[in-house]
Amino acid sequence: MPPKDNPVNLRGHHLICIHTFLGEGYSKAFSENMGDIVRILKVPTQKIRIVEGLDHICTFCPYSNWVSCLKGNDKVMDMDKKVVSILGIEPRGTYKSLYLRLKTGEAVHKGLFCDVCAKCEWFALYCRPLLCSG
Numbered sequence: 001m002p003p004k005d006n007p008v009n010l011r012g013h014h015l016i017c018i019h020t021f022l023g024e025g026y027s028k029a030f031s032e033n034m035g036d037i038v039r040i041l042k043v044p045t046q047k048i049r050i051v052e053g054l055d056h057i058c059t060f061c062p063y064s065n066w067v068s069c070l071k072g073n074d075k076v077m078d079m080d081k082k083v084v085s086i087l088g089i090e091p092r093g094t095y096k097s098l099y100l101r102l103k104t105g106e107a108v109h110k111g112l113f114c115d116v117c118a119k120c121e122w123f124a125l126y127c128r129p130l131l132c133s134g
């Protein structure tokens with residue numbers, strides 16, 4: 001978690017994950033941190049800084065080695081780029097949470113992330129019905 005009033009760092013594809021999060025995750029610490037971040041981002045004026053690589057969600061992930069993602073760094077970096085491109089946002093931009101949550105929600109509703117997320121292990125378990133019904 002960032003210090004109070006600082007931006008939350010998020011990599012591109014985590015904009016979708018905060019939208020679909022149901023409390024599950026890779027570990028207890030991961031899920032608690034993710035829940036905290038989702039709660040913070042409900043504050044409309046909270047800033048989100050888009051980052052290329054590990055972010056404040058990765059911080060508590062057992063698959064982060066503090067340099068890259070051990071789940072397949074190229075795969076997740078590719079997902080990040082696709083999400084940033086679909087949303088038409090700057091790869092290192094800073095935005096208000098409300099703006100990005102509305103923009104992401106609209107794209108989710110249209111089914112624009114269905115293909116992007118198809119290779120993720122959580123896709124078949126949880127996310128497909130929400131992401132691919134548009």
Ligand code: SF4
Nearest residue numbers: 017117120122123127
């Ligand atoms: S399928 Fe994976 S990447 Fe896509 S929203 Fe769900 S958890 Fe995130």
Ligand code: SF4
Nearest residue numbers: 058061063064069071
């Ligand atoms: S699996 Fe990789 S991208 Fe996802 S939270 Fe963990 S370190 Fe970050």
